[in-house]
Structure formats: C-alpha cells, structure tokens
Amino acid sequence: MTPRRLSDSxxxxxxxxxxxxxxGPVAFDHLLQRFGSAERALVALPDLARRAGRASPLRPPPESEVLQELDSGQHLGARLICSCEPDFPPRLAALDPPPPVLWALGRAELLSQPSLAIVGARIASAGGQRFARQLAAELGRHGYVVVSGLARGVDGAAHEGALATGTVAVLGGGVSDVYPPEHAALHARIAHEGGCIVSESAPDRRAIAKDFPRRNRIISGLSLGVIVVEAELKSGSLITARLAAEQGRDVFAVPGSPLDPRAKGPNDLIRQGAILCEGVEDVLRSLSGQAHLRERERPYVTEDDGVEVDHDALRDEIARLLSPTPVSRDELVRATHAPTAAVMAALVELALAERAELLPGGMVAGI
Structure with missing residues (x-):
C-alpha cells in the first residue's frame, strides 16, 4: 500500500x-484491497455478510459513534494514525496484516525510531526489576526506544529506566485507560514527558481479556526484538516472544535460577534458540545491521488470475472444510484448487457472518 494522507471523510x-x-485486521486488509477504499467496503459489507449466511444484519457503527471517538481522542490530545498514512510506524506496517488504526498520546515520532521491547513477570523479583530498569537505561543511551506494556513488575521497571531517553507503552484498553491504578503517575510521565502511550482501541475503552493478545502483537510489532526478563511458562510475555519470532524479530531471554519459577520461561526460550541476554552487549551484538525492516510483499493478489470461480459454491466448500482447529489459508487454497484471492474473499465473507475466525499468521478457524 502506497502511504498517503486521508481526507476527513x-x-x-x-x-x-x-x-x-x-x-478484524485480516478482514480489513482484504476488504481494502478488494474494494479499493473504506467507503466502498462499508457499502458492500451488509450484502457480503448476508450472502455468507449471517443471521442478523451487519451494520457498521453510526457516524455519530465514530465522531464521538475522534472527539474523545482530540480532547485527550491524542492522535489517530491510520495504517496507510506516512507516519504509521514502519515496523508495524510490515506485519501481515498491520492494525488498521493506532491512537498515540505523547511523542508519536518515537514509534518510527529503532526500538526494543522489554517484557516480563508482573510479580517480578527485585533483581529482575533492577535488571530491566538498568537494561532499558543502557539501551536508551545507545539510541533505542524501549517498548513495554505498562504492567506491574518488569514492564513498569523498563519504562522507568527509559523515561529519560524515550519509551512507548502499549495498552490493551484505550490510551486513557490507566491500569494498574498504581501506574497513574508513570502513565502521565510517559504521555507528557518522556514517551508515548499507544493503543488500537478507542481512547476511553476499558481493557478486557481479549484485548491483551492484540496489545502483545503491537509490542513485538513495533520492536526490532523482544527481551524477556522473567516469566513463568504460561504467561503473556512468552506469547509476546512467540509473536516476535513469527514476525521475524529477534527474541532475547535473560537466564535465571532453575529454583525460581519466574526463570522457567526465559530458560525454556533459550533452549528453543532464543538469544541469551546477560547485558546490553548481547543485544547490540545481535542487532548490528538490523536497524530497519523492509515492508514485506502482500501475501495474496487481488485478482482471480483469469480463472472463473463460482463464489457461492467455493464459500460453501470452505465452510465445510473449516473446524475449530486452525488451518492455514494456503492449505485451503490447495484443498479447493481455487485462486488465492477467491479463497480469501470467501473467508472474509464467512468471518463477517461469524462462521469463521481470521487469525494472525495466515491461519483461520471455523466457529
């Protein structure tokens, strides 16, 4: 997509x-390519959903509701950045697909600078917090913006260490959603002094559980690499590390004592091939020559390659092939022998009808 400014309409x-x-982001990306603009996609949505078997009409939110969101952001002093615009973060734009919109409160220019994420346990040890704080400060002195999620423990320590040089906090809720409450002062300092608060949610939205995987994807997507300081085996920090690996970003892990459950996550990452991190030198050594990521090619085309397709029959066939177990879009292309663009169009229509779920990484599951 060629970067361009959008008119108000x-x-x-x-x-x-x-x-x-x-x-979601996958359907949004496809609809833009298929119809050429958001305006034309909005007109087509109700009919697409109806043809795919949606029980109730699909109605976009009224303009008044979206204007209220824009007013809320403006009142806070936040900026809305759409994924087609020139100042949308380039590393995030390289994702397949990127989030359609970001709200940014504070120094939005930090989002396009070389950055690294530091994440870890909410109930972190004093030593883990000290390491995160010192590492963030050292990375800042070497010219890197530090990204994290404003959670308790390691996240908060990383933001504190990087306040003087620049830090980005990615939230699950909107940019005004201060969580945990004890980070209200830190939230304010990041927004108004040393950094930027970022979210793809509406500015006044309160976070719910399903928002945090999307937040983790943005944390890794903004960054050249993710550093895990402390994390138990089942934690959001390891999800962020997995997303980073899927996005082609470096994954670093700080080793710890096998007697501490919080060391099990990083130690397991090292066993799986993560880069051992005992200090800033390990990070800088790995990142040499990786300051910029190029935008990847789009994974599918928008034409049917001249092949005549019965779209209704293809959509029904794909619906039969889907199950709750995720499968790749490429696998569905092979199974149906249909053009990639036609398969993607059918999947988006099924998603609009709530008969399929489009997942990051080119995966899809039946509902």
Whole structure:
C-alpha cells in the first residue's frame, strides 16, 4: 500500500470500517484491497455478510459513534494514525496484516525510531526489576526506544529506566485507560514527558481479556526484538516472544535460577534458540545491521488470475472444510484448487457472518 494522507471523510470511513463488528485486521486488509477504499467496503459489507449466511444484519457503527471517538481522542490530545498514512510506524506496517488504526498520546515520532521491547513477570523479583530498569537505561543511551506494556513488575521497571531517553507503552484498553491504578503517575510521565502511550482501541475503552493478545502483537510489532526478563511458562510475555519470532524479530531471554519459577520461561526460550541476554552487549551484538525492516510483499493478489470461480459454491466448500482447529489459508487454497484471492474473499465473507475466525499468521478457524 502506497502511504498517503486521508481526507476527513476517508478517515471517518476508515475508522468506521475498523470498528465494525467481525472486521478484524485480516478482514480489513482484504476488504481494502478488494474494494479499493473504506467507503466502498462499508457499502458492500451488509450484502457480503448476508450472502455468507449471517443471521442478523451487519451494520457498521453510526457516524455519530465514530465522531464521538475522534472527539474523545482530540480532547485527550491524542492522535489517530491510520495504517496507510506516512507516519504509521514502519515496523508495524510490515506485519501481515498491520492494525488498521493506532491512537498515540505523547511523542508519536518515537514509534518510527529503532526500538526494543522489554517484557516480563508482573510479580517480578527485585533483581529482575533492577535488571530491566538498568537494561532499558543502557539501551536508551545507545539510541533505542524501549517498548513495554505498562504492567506491574518488569514492564513498569523498563519504562522507568527509559523515561529519560524515550519509551512507548502499549495498552490493551484505550490510551486513557490507566491500569494498574498504581501506574497513574508513570502513565502521565510517559504521555507528557518522556514517551508515548499507544493503543488500537478507542481512547476511553476499558481493557478486557481479549484485548491483551492484540496489545502483545503491537509490542513485538513495533520492536526490532523482544527481551524477556522473567516469566513463568504460561504467561503473556512468552506469547509476546512467540509473536516476535513469527514476525521475524529477534527474541532475547535473560537466564535465571532453575529454583525460581519466574526463570522457567526465559530458560525454556533459550533452549528453543532464543538469544541469551546477560547485558546490553548481547543485544547490540545481535542487532548490528538490523536497524530497519523492509515492508514485506502482500501475501495474496487481488485478482482471480483469469480463472472463473463460482463464489457461492467455493464459500460453501470452505465452510465445510473449516473446524475449530486452525488451518492455514494456503492449505485451503490447495484443498479447493481455487485462486488465492477467491479463497480469501470467501473467508472474509464467512468471518463477517461469524462462521469463521481470521487469525494472525495466515491461519483461520471455523466457529
């Protein structure tokens, strides 16, 4: 997608499409390519969902609701950045697909600078917090912005260490959603002094559980690499590390004592091939020559390669092939012998009808 500025009417349609029920980043990306603009996609949505078997009409949010979101952001002093715009973070734009919109409160220019994420346990040890704080400060002195999630423990320590040089806090809720409450002062300092608060949610939205995987994807997507300081085996920090690996970013892990459950996550990452991190030198050595990531090619085309397709029959066939177990879109292309663009169109229509779930990484599951 060629970067461009949106007019006020285009921006309104872009946000309405992004906020429409069942339109996630994958469907949004496809709809833009298929119809050429958010305005035309909005017109087509109800019919697409109906043809795919949606029981109730699919209605985008009214303009008044989206205008209220824009007013809320403006009142806070936040900026809405759409994924097609020149100042959208380039590393995030390289994701397949990127989030359609970001709200940024504070120094939005930090989002395009070389950055590294530091994540870890909420109930972190004093030593783990000290390491995160010192590592963040040293990375800042070497010119890197530090990204984290403003959670208790390691996240908060990393932000504190990088306040003087620049830090980005990615939230599950909106940019005004201060969580945990004890980080209210830190939230304010990041927003108004040394950094930027970022979210793809509406500015006044309160976070719920399903928002945090999306937040973790943005944390890794903004960064050249993710450093895990302390984490138990089942934790959001390891999800962030997995997402980073899927995105082609470096994964670093700080080793710890086998007697501490919080060391099990990083130690296991090292066994799986993560880069051992005992200090800033390990990070800088790995990152040499990796300051910029190029935007990847789009994974599918928008034409049917001249092949005549019965779209209704293809959609029904794909619906039969889907199950709750995720499968790759490429596998469905092979199974149906249909053009990639036609398969993707059918999947988006099924997602709009709530009969399929489009997942990051090119995966899809039946509902």
């Amino acid at each position: 285009e921006r309104l349609a872009w946000l309405r499409l992004a906020r429409t029920e069942t339109v």
